[in-house]
Amino acid sequence: MKIATWNVNSIKARLPNILEWLHDSSPDVVLLQETKTVDEGFPAMEIGDMGYNIALHGQKTYNGVAILSKYPIEDVERGLPGNDDDDQARYIEALIASPDPIRVASIYVPMGTEVGSEKFAYKLNFLNWVITRFETIFASGEAAVMGGDYNITPDDDDVYDPEKLHETVLCSTIERKKLRTMMNIGYTDAFRTFNTAGHQYSWWDYRAGAWNKDNGLRIDHLLLTPAAADRLSASGIDRDPRAKEKASDHTPVWCLIDDA
């Protein structure tokens, strides 16, 4: 089963690119972030026609997450359990009812704007709720793929210019510690398992010719419970969508989960 995560930066603006990518790469499950629309505005017919079931947790203008699946989608959870006061649509989780069922989540971690800012505090608080959820799912023992835009570079190897960006947002020690805490529960970074070379990115700023200079960051991740990691056979970053006209600033990260 091929599972991918992609921050599309508006499902409406990106629809032709997304349909083309679904056709070309044929993922079984897609975890989308920054759909930027209420559920009524989601292009469900066009994507449904490609053979996908859809679960949505959208909002107007900002945020918005979704799960697409060629298999039935069950037990949909919208928002992080326990974090009920959060009105930002940044988390959706569900069970993919394939022959070997697998839990998935699409997570859009707040960017945080600047280290020490109010938005940065919101980011750290959000991450604490993610950690709590990760602990619960880990304890269940089930196979799970927690994918999304984490807005954190795990290491300096994941940064085009670590000196320039030292201790800035997306690269700070405090954020990386939160990500380490998640990993130390017992989750596996699917991409790193098969790609040990550094400086392979999933996001490039629209500005300053970042894509052409390969000035990117690796901030989109697929984190797997042991039961999922045991079945992991490949993972990669699909750079093609970032090179297209009207591209998102992020590109898909994918993994293959073998049958149990």
Place this chain on the structure above:
DNA sequence: ATGGTAGTCTCACTA
């Protein structure tokens, strides 16, 4: 300390 670009019920805000 600033600029660069893209998206959105826009002329401001978020990323």
